[in-house]
Amino acid sequence: MYTLYGNKVSGNSYKARLTCELLNIEYQWIEIDILTQENRQAGFLQINPLGQVPVLLITPDNLAANSEPTLILESNAIIRYLAEGSALIPNSAIDYARMWQWLLYEQGEVRPNIASVRFIRKFQNMIPSRLEEYQQKFDKSNDVLSYLNQQLEGKAYILGDNVSLADISLYAYTHNAEEGGLDLSPYQDLLNWFKRIESLPNFVRL
Missing domain, CATH: 3.40.30.10 (Glutaredoxin)
Incomplete structure (x- = not known):
């Protein structure tokens, strides 16, 4: 179990x-x-x-x-x-490596920035001691969102036509970035990607 x-x-x-x-x-x-x-x-x-x-x-x-x-x-x-043995793990060695590329990017860039601004704004009520950090991570978060939006242009999912663990990992902190004060409206490819993930069978919200 x-x-x-x-x-x-x-x-x-x-x-x-x-x-x-x-x-x-x-x-x-x-x-x-x-x-x-x-x-x-x-x-x-x-x-x-x-x-x-x-x-x-x-x-x-x-x-x-x-x-x-x-x-x-x-x-x-x-x-x-x-996800071992499931369709969420790519079959080809190249796509498997690219999946891990995005999993590492998520932990190195997405979580430290987007998750941090969300936490400071939503759960710490913008405490003064973290305002400078918030602004720095806010600016970096917009860079991350812009990069992801560019990478999703013309694609259904981050690796191409098929959903993978990379999408699950990246989605977790990007879909609610507005809770950190970020504006998602400029990122149409990202917003369309959110909708595709949210349409997957058995999808559950945070």
Whole structure:
């Protein structure tokens, strides 16, 4: 059995939940309240000493006989494991490498910027101590959105005609960028891409 420890407002947690739903994978969800720092309490730190969500717990039902429960950390590693053997993983070596290119871009550019401005604006109410950081990441976020919009021009999905884990990962923090004060209206290819993902069978919202 799969157990997902996550948070309902976390884009990283959402990636794992959305992947499970799209692939009809049964799982148990355990909510960890990061806004009250439940993820920093001793109980959760025994599960993940880094204090981060999501965490995927794989119990012996999903493993070989006599195996011990296994934990997988990091959202993109989790969705890669969950999607094994599915159409969300490209068959060709080139497209597989390009998928990982976008998964790494998401963690290196999308999450640190777009997720940060969303968190500062929506959950920290623009606290003065983070206003300078907010503006810097706001400007960078627009660069990221513009780049993604360019890359999606003439494409159904980020790799081409077929949806992949790269789309799931990139979608998690870009689709709600307006919660960080960003204007998505100039990015029509990005907006059309959102609609295609939201039309996938079994799609669930954050």
